[in-house]
Amino acid sequence: MTIPTDSKQVSQSHCVQPETELVQLGRDPMSHERAVNPPIQRGSTLLFDQAADLYHAGPNQPIKGYGLEGLSTQDRLCEALTQISRGMGAVLASSGLQALTLALMATTKGGDHVLLTDSSYGPTRRFCREVLGPYGVETEIYDPRIGAGIEALIQPNTSLIILESPGSLTFEIQDIPAITAVAKAHQIATLIDDTWSAGLYMKPFELGVDISMQALTKYQSGHADVLAGALITHSPKWLAKLKSMHQMLGIGTAAEEAWLTLRGLRTMGLRMAHQDKVARQIAAWLEARSEVAQVLHPALPSHPDHALWQRDFTGAGGVFSVVLKPVATAKVHAMCEAYRLFSMGFSWGGYESLALPSSLNVKRRFPSQHAQGPLMRYAIGLEAPEDLLADLEHGFSVLNDA
Ligand SMILES: Cc1ncc(COP(=O)(O)O)c(C=O)c1O
Incomplete structure (x- = not known):
């Protein structure tokens, strides 16, 4: 039997339309025994043959150090999600809410001021109030329709603006470019809950957002049987920070959940x-x-x-x-x-x-x-x-x- 050698791993040039991307992204049959779908790779311990590599491995290093960082199944999902949203990298979490709280931990510190849309998913607001609050992070709720008027709410210690468009339950659409333009002018990070569009119907980074959060529990997995979340960014700085916080919080996402989510993406x-x-x-x-x-x-x-x-x-x-x-x-x-x-x-x-x-x-x-x-x-x-x-x-x- 002749085994084809040309890898069909997707490159951006193959993907003209979103439907095509969803079929092609995050799989490379030639690298896993030519099966259409990637395997489920489970693992905690990763082995080293060079002692010197042991302490030079990890989330922001050239080689992985430990299974919590995710192995090939999770990597394939991150690749696909990154490309769908037009980012440069992603980290996974075990639920959408965990992805949100990871992002909040990575973007704030005691003494900061955070602006949160009134239309946010309820548990985001609760985490800001009940967890970040006692750590000295003040959260101010803003009108989702504020647009460029958000500038009036900015304080010298504002570190983050949280958007969600459309809003949970009430479906207000925010003027994302107007808000992100103000944030950029003041060097403030922006985080959007983009679960509603799944990165498919809206491209957050083209609208100026720094970090996009998606509850993969919803459309990506699509069958009410998976809990997972992702943070996607187009910024090397934010990717490194998110990966580092992901490691410090000990967040892992099971290979089965990543695999089911990839399957749902198709x-x-x-x-x-x-x-x-x-x-x-x-x-x-x-x-x-x-x-x-x-x-x-x-x-x-x-x-x-x-x-x-x-x-x-x-x-x-x-x-x-x-x-x-x-x-x-x-x-x-x-x-x-x-x-x-x-x-x-x-x-x-x-x-x-x-x-x-x-x-x-x-x-x-x-x-x-x-x-x-x-x-x-x-x-x-x-x-x-x-x-x-x-x-x-x-x-x-x-x-x-x-
Ligand atoms: C807008 C939005 N964001 C985030 C989440 C959290 O996702 P998960 O259920 O995966 O924690 C939900 C869940 O309902 C949601 O509706």
Whole structure:
């Protein structure tokens, strides 16, 4: 048998379109017995044959020192994620939240001032308040729609601006280039939670961000059976700092989780495109319902930040929220419990549709920007749209009768 010798490892020049990239990135069949997918490589101890190398190995050294740094499976995933977001390197964590907290530890120190968007994922805010606060880092919450006005909040000790666009639950789109331009002028680091676009529909570094965080638990793994996170950067300085903090905190990501995430990436483009199309259809249908006060979906022309979304994003995925007209919580719960296809649960980005009853005013400093009423977050899965619409219709009939 002739074994082909030309390596088909992907180079940027092979990848014209994102769908092609997702198929090609992070694998090199010729380097692992010509199997299409990379192997799962497990390991803690790494062996050395030169004693001198023992203490010159590690995360920012030419050779690895220990399995916590991740072996080939994790490396393949980092390569793929880096290229999707157009960065220069990545580190993995065992959840999206762990990736966020790693980034916060690497970008702050006692005495610093941090600016955090009011629309952030709740646990980010809690970590800032309950962990960074007692270590002497002050966190100030800002209006997600502040844009270049963030300059007025900058203090001599501001070290970090945290963005999330669109925001968790409320889906405000931030003016990322306006905020990062101010940050750069003041030499302040910027960190974005880019889980919503998965690096596919938005390119954070082209918009001036320093570090992008993605919860791989969502779209990348895509099947509600993996917990993982990543920090991606285009800056050698930040990559070295993130790797160093990653080592000091002892963070490791299992090879199986990295492998499953790589496997998920192969279909992520198709899944997200389908979820995007169906979510927009459902969001438009919901907008016309008498029970609904406002649909918070940035790809709808009615969204207040639609123009910013059009400027900075190429797609929208499957998650959005709806503000219902004021109605008793018990009725909302009855509606959610009556759904046959939408299940209740946290997270999103899987193949199954989810409905999450929530509240707009939970721990928000600038809550008045939306219609007031109970909030529902919907995550659209891969079911047929007509079945999902029938389920929503059934839920409204229960809401109206309950
Ligand atoms: C916007 C956002 N960021 C981060 C996370 C955290 O991800 P993980 O569940 O992997 O910790 C989540 C989880 O729901 C999220 O919605």
